[in-house]
Amino acid sequence: MKPPPFKYVRPSDLNEVISLLSQHGEEARLLAGGQSLVPMLNFRLLRPSVLIDLNAVTHMDSLAVADGTLLIGSMVRQRTAERSPDVLITAPLVVQALRHVGHFQIRNRGTMGGSLMHSAPAAELPGVALLLEAQMVLRSSRGERVIQASDFFCGPFTTAADPDEILTEVRFHTPPGARTTFLEVARRSGDFALAGVAALARIDPETRVLKEVRLAAIGVSGGPVRLFQAEAVVTGRYATPEALRESGAAAADEVTPSTDLHASEDYRKRLLNVLVARALAEITTL
Amino acid sequence: MIVTERAVSVSVNGATYARTIPVRLLLSDFIRNELGLTGTHLGCEHGVCGCCTILLDGQAVRSCLMFAVQADGHELITVEGLAPAPGQLHPLQEAFRQEHALQCGYCTPGFLTTLIPFLESNRDPSELEIRQALSGNLCRCTGYQNIVKAVQRAAREMRTVEPGR
């Protein structure tokens, strides 16, 4: 389990990265935290000709808040984000989800951008980005473009980023007054989720009716999915056990998970059903 | 510059090592084979078992998930660098011995390096916090409970030694 031969470059400047990407395109791989890439190299599942190490690139790990929006550089370590008061205040869901990402040793190296670009089907951060309708900032020699998270995730290990593009920043915004939570079930602590749910809700302080509900699931599809039916079922209603159960049932109906050695399609649906109801219960019974 | 070999200078346990190495050399192999510090073990080489955990600039990381060239200019501490002096043990190491928190000893260095920064950031951890902190390291011998007890003992010891912190 040793990586295959490759060439290595460690640029210090984003423009250099962009020029390397335009030169090498699909032959190259960006090395961010390496917590998914290096295992794949050790298993020789990937054979890139060039590894572009982003760890010396300056200005990619900034973390700022502007107009209530969290601007997070793609090289911010997951552990840094998890422990940042700014993140906790502006996008608590990010912190709630990060606690489920691997173990803290992994998060010490793993980056925000790395996880989003890798886009594993059960990864937590893509679910968060989808739920918070994050904006993904991509750069290439052709310039900068901003993609909505809903257009960014295109299936297992696939994003809308072109081979010569690099994700430089992600912008998370939590609607004012919204509560969020992240629930998942994994075989063991720190494993990939069998199913997971990111949930957001705003409750009308007067009527106690659920005004805005957003639900996104991970582990039940090729990538993160918004559960629009499940959202619609409860929006505008009181958070009664019955309403939450109906939302869970709707969620199970709108996904088509796959079966693997850890869980069947059927179980993943049932789990999602339960998790949606429990997540909604958690954020509506505070 | 795109290269297949690269010169690195790494501080390990306070000593600086300069080497020219292939870029694909894993940090774990560099520590073990180039530097001869064989206390860092390999259990899975895909980031699950935690045997190869070291401290990189004070933080616990998997050395099998980094290339040695990435450690250039950084400070590493391995299990060999934990004891205060030869023939002595760090309070955590002593607690492991007292509580029988190791059997075959293979996973032990990874647990120790994981726990050092944990205990520095959490002086009085609960059992659940300890178990969460341990959950990224696999042990096949102990069933973990004596490791948990060792962490509790070490936390007590370390509070007594440095009560002001």
Add this chain to the structure above:
Amino acid sequence: MTTRWFGEPVRRNEDPRFLTGEGTYVDDIHPPGTLQAAVLRSPIAHANITKIDVCAARALEGVVAVWTWEDLGDVFRPSPMSVPHESLTHPKTQYPLARDKVNYVGEPIAFVVAHDRYIAEDACDVIEVDFEPLPAVVDLEAAVAPDAILVHDDVPGNVAATLTQQVGDPDRAFAEADHVFTARLYLERGAGQPMETRAVLAQWDELEHVLTVWDTTQAPLSIRNGLAVLLGLPENGVRVVAPDVGGGFGTKIMMFYAEEVLVPLAAYKLRRPVKWVEDRREHLIASNHERGQLHESAIALRADGTILGVRDTFLHDTGAYTPYGIVVPIVTSTQLPGPYRIPNYFSESRTVYTNKVPVSPYRGAGRPHGVFVMERLIDLAAREMGMDRAEIRFKNFIAPDEFPYDVGLTFQDGAPTRYDSGNYQAGLAKVLSHIDYEGFPAYQARMRDEGRFIGLGMASYVEGTGIGPYEGAHVRVDGTAQKVVVATCVGTQGQGHETSFAQIVADELGIRPDQVEITTGDSRSMNWGSGTYASRSAVVTGNAVGVSARAVRAKAATIAAELFEANPADIEFENERVFVNGSPEYGLPLWDVAIVANPIRYAYGSQAAKAIAMRKQRPGPPLPDGDDPGLEARKYFSPAQAAFASGNHAAIVEVDPETGIVTILRYVAVHDCGRVINPMIVEGQVHGGVAQGIGGSFYERMVYTPEGQPLSTTFMDYLIPTAMEIPSIEVDHIETPSPLNPLGIKGAGEAGVIPVPALMAQALEDALSPWKVRVTELPLNPGEIRALVRAGIDPEHVNA
């Protein structure tokens, strides 16, 4: 003898080096110029090989050798059949490299030696092998179906062995019974998965003409003897050392794994040190597995709950070869009766070839399966007959006054399965008291009212430990270094032998355990022995250490008696001193006795001159006839049969019926391994065993596709439980000393794992009793537990 150390939780001698990174595992040894090896393995479960082309690999820079079967010469022969048995009619062992056919994914095809492992793997990538795929045999029942595909063309029906054993008249017992219940039960494959994978390093010493092999094996002498034959070297021309070994659990004992032949051969032929370190993927797909049995079983009872008989027929999955004979199914069938009086018993096993990794014992070695069957049958009977599950167990236990109790079967060592001692009633009573069995129904009801589903499980087992043939020890007092040096040749993989053996010696010689240095696993230090397996090292080697230390003590007593003109029987050993009982001033340090024991006119060390001066002139030669110089002894211990340990475990689990997630709330183990040398170490063994049992109940499973592709090929798929899944385990002991050995001990290494699947099955059924869930196989993952709930008859508690 004043016993001071035996029975104490002495802190371990081996720990300081492990804690500081100074342990020496095989991969930590790196002689200058060492080459690294890699193995090309079959990616297909069953195929003919039509071509192997290694040209590109040989041409790679940094590659020193690329071997296929053709390059092996005389060494190309199957491994020896190390445990033959008359029922094993169609044994198959493996060649070091496949020739024209592969029988499992992971089977070695080519061997590469290169300057480093990276290059060796590059070379494996460019070896071209053409396969003609064959259909694979994966499922056990399909393997024995009439028109099954054959793993080996010359093994009809894929059956390697059919073993039957019988006690009493089972047909009559079943005919006369008031109740008969049947069950079909399955345990899936799992594996030991020590944290250190296997590794072999070999170096040819041109000066000494010795091939030294550092090997993670549990049985260095067996490997030494086999390699000497294979390579045509004298036995003392091969030295096999098992240095620090990072866990074994049975997986590391084999005769041979291919690399244990290939690496020494390469070092011998190339005259360069060669090392191979298995990676985790290789370990998962190509090091031996275990478990994997399908049982059809039945129990016959009288109306009052007395067991009249048990019938069990099962299929045992041995994988593609039978390297370890039929030890696992023998142990399953002979340990299935456990602590129960079963007057009529019929057992038939068929050992079945499949296109999967070979099977050899993994901690528990067939017992978890047997205990699963027996306990499931009792649970079934109790439930159907409306009996209390503890009561039916107490009723059928062998009574404390019935020992020695002959089960009527032939055990794995060929000796009768005759229990030497035990007290199963006391064990179960103790564990039930700890877990508050009496108060449990009320607790369970309270929790149900809160919408929580908890269940209690209990299980009992008997474990034959410490089988022969024998082990030895060499004990020597080093007077100048002031320590006692002990050599044994069993391997050690974390069991703390350097401490428990030292405790035995320390008591005999009146010194401290940290003054005893134990060498394990070096074939140069002991010429005879077999290895660490079957929970035998403490029993067999421990007693060999004990008798050897006692012989040293006797000799020291004789010398001291002569010096002080006393009776040897009046010589005492305490605080490093040897003295006349009642007259401590007539004595001297043990270390000086060792110097005196060597009749030479000079000696080294500060006390030496004084000690020599004490020596009295005697007529005759300085070394009288029949006497040996020095304070040392080499003795062996050979038990007549196994010593039978036992245990009773109980646990309380909570199941979330909506998700199928299981949480273990409490776990109590009451363990009887006779006299306990070091309770701290024994409890550690129990903890680790239980953790592996929990793994095998809920997490760990070797999954194969119908084509024979292994899916559990990473630690993200083969799930070893973490500190978050394993609860604290409360351990208590009872002691029924074994009359079969001087120390009165029984083995403890495997114990913890044995009853876990059985009790988890019962606990699950108890927790999910509103759904009348039936557990007939393990492991079960959350989805499977959830499915059992759904299949239950009362789904109203659940919303989906």
